[in-house]
Amino acid sequence: MTAFAASGWSESAVLVVDSLGERQTTTIARGRDDGGRPVTRTMEAMYDPASLGYVYGAVTDHLGWRRGDEEGTVMALAALGDPARFRHLFARAIRTTSTGFVVDPVCFPPRVLTSGYPRTSPCFIAEVGAPRHPDEPVGQVHQDLAAVLQERTEHVMLHLARRARLLTGSRRLCVGGGVATNCVAIGRIVEAEIFDEVFVPPAPGDAGTAIGAAVAVHADGGGREPLAGIARACYLGPSYPEPKLDLTPWPGLKLKVLGPEIAEFLADQLAHGMIVGLFQGRVEAGPRALGNRSILASPLEAGVVERLNATVKFREPFRPFAPVVTAARAGEFFTLGQGSPYMSMASRVTDGARERIPAIVHANGTARLQTVSADQNPFMHQVLEAFGRRTGVPVLINTSLNVKGRPICGTPDMALDCLAHSGLDALLLEGRWITK
Template identity: 80%
Template sequence: MDHVPAVVLGLCSYTHDSAAALLVDGELVGFVEEERLSQKKHTHEYPHHAVEWLLGEAGLTPADVDAVAYNFQPVRYLAEAPTALRLALSGTTRDRALPRAAGFAKVALRTRRRVQSLGRRFPGAQVSPVLHHRAHQLTAFAASGWDESAVLVVDSLGERQTTTIAHGHHAGRPATRTLEAIHDPASLGYVYGAVTEHLGWRRGDEEGTVMALAALGDPTRFRHLFARAVRTTATGFALDPAYFPPRVLTSGYPRTSRRFVVETCPPRRPDEPIQEVHQDLAAALQERTEQVMLHMARRARLLTGSRRLCLGGGVATNCVSVGRIIEAGIFDEVFVPPAPGDAGTALGAAVAVHTDSGNGRPLCGVARACYLGPSYPEPNLDLTPWPGLQQKTLDIEVAEFLADQLAHGMIVGLFQGRVEAGPRALGNRSILASPLEPGVVERLNASVKFREPFRPFAPMVLADRAREFFTLGQDAPYMSMASGVTNKAREHIPAIVHANGTSRLQTINPTQNPFVHDVLRAFARRTGVPVLINTSLNVKGKPICGTPDMALDCLANSGLDALLLEGRWITK
């Protein structure tokens, strides 16, 4: 670069989960997913709301941006075209060879055009495409705050890579060095998405529903099929194209084969009832995912020699797999950043460009940070559009008041402070409920979230009392790890225990979220239990509520009893 960029804008845009992050002299101004502001879930549009907020927060204009970091490198797609043609040598994959080569070439050109369009939006900036997996690696490693660790990224596809093992090290600034990479068509994310779609849910959105369904099934029926279809190797894994044909980056090419359908079940329509075969298929898929993730974690330990592991990529949101890795004791500690999926690569790309630029300023504000989006500390609430709602300002101890309402069985939305990064509600855009209330899970699923009855709800717990109820043995600040539970949890709070005997927990300490910590302590004084149910402030199919208006809509159109919005108590 001709000059050292002071203002670096990181972008995830035009694919899915658009997001933006802004670094000014190495200091993180903020990070936010576009869906939290636009109300369009998984939007692929240019994140103009997010960028506008970030620049406004820093007092800058588009002309002040020195560098734009984009989370894909167009040229890397082109390398797949000649490799794809080799598929013509096999009868199983012959029909995919030409369309696959053409698809990757087409995406390379499309990505190049996207990079050029960003250049037009920021004419004074140099646009730097960043290798997708490198962006994932740096998101995870920089957020960990560690000096060194193994870094394992597993997703569906980044250019050609689907799985990478890297070593992260911090010599004044975070850096990662990739030691091994697995390329498409060997992709764990591709398989999970394909089976999610086969089972009647939206690929790229509802894999978590399939993970929850898996707990109700028996993996035995399809265990051997998945062992053949997703085969482990000495250095990784490979897919059998007889079950999962190679990806073609244009629509109209099914991700599962006729043989897969014959040996499992016909595709389920979203409106069809869930049968035992669907549960068993989900269970076998989840079991194989966990086995492959464990295999890759052991490989990362072997290659890096590190006692710590950072996980990134979409498959890192599979909290049961993360829990299995922790339980296996391969590493002393495992870290998953709050935004391990593609949205988070906006931040990783910005970190990459800052690191490469020669800017001497150290990175600041990224490590162990999750509340990174907009806040609305004193919203001017006009409830006219919601005639059924009424508000009052609380002039009492708010944490004590909220704990009291929860202890009496109310289900309350909580909107406070800055929007969380990533897919989980971490106490700033949450729906809270008492785990002691009879029928609370059924009520939450049926009338508040409007989602499948088998979906579990996650607990938040005081960090210093987590061991009384959970066996994880390490902090879980971002609700990204499934933990086993103790007999005390089974006895006193069965509502937070899923059918597989685990809970996706969040541990809360006083520095991380002081208000929620106070609420948990107050709730524990009333009930003896320092645990609350915590789910995201939204209903199924809608993004987490990033703005007051979105939160008021959620209250008005769901079974929520009340909303605590920056000290205002809003009821129907």
């Protein structure tokens, strides 16, 4: 319900792929608008232990990262590995069928409700090696395991998308569930042209179920009023339009109130190489920073990725950074062919992007793209256009306003703390320019 209602479409196929709901792990449905009331009808479902999300989490844990939190790190690592090394194993471990897929319990034992039970089997460990300790260096075997996991995930997701197309006959697809945050797999579905357009809501995982629950209650209760604020909405959290800033806890910070040309000022600072935190408006729903709680940097700056990972985000050096671009000029740099407003799809890049902004191109030749229109985020759009006028490239690096292991900065104090204790050069907080 979340995925379909958030799309604003009158009809679509809906594919939900997760670790586990109640017993379902994968659902194919059809959504339609019934006189202003969104309705979904399940057409096919799969049940535990056939769970793609469970397998991805199990391998994430085996590789030394937190299951349910750091699967994105494994997705990034996959670009550095060779899937051929363990391809035979995963073809057996996750086998596609005419109606979906099955997971081999010899490799991935079925889940139990008691904690402490292993999610990978002795047979699996015998083939891929012992689990990696979080402090252990990342080796080639870890890269190869991540690569084959990602490859098999993409293969199964494409198979499920084709199944959804066959069952529903729809030319549009909404994707939800935790596995929908795998932007590379979503990008593969878009590239395959199974559907004319693909949509992923800003909060496709468990957090987004609150929206779907509210929609369902409204619909089940016979409500006919328009569901304002749900379709194509991502800035749903709290805002602090006029915060009273007390810098006493951070004596090294300095504050300056800016004039009316804030977007031009920020673009100029970014064009001169500054890395800036941006705190404006309401907090984004979902796991991605979409211009209201972001860290912005110029992709034209030499060494910017290394600097961001090492001194600002404090995270693994192989992690890529996402580009944000004006929707009108996205085609100059990215080949996706549709909008990606919630940074939920990986796109291949054009030759021009490789030449001019290699900092946003990951090792697999893709970038997790965010497109921005003037309607979606007016200020962010102004900044991109102003940056484009100065540099010829309306593209910025956009990552979340936080450091590794910490939540996105939802309050002004959290943002100030992030500035004070990271390599950020400055923070633009509701029209206030704060520097060290």
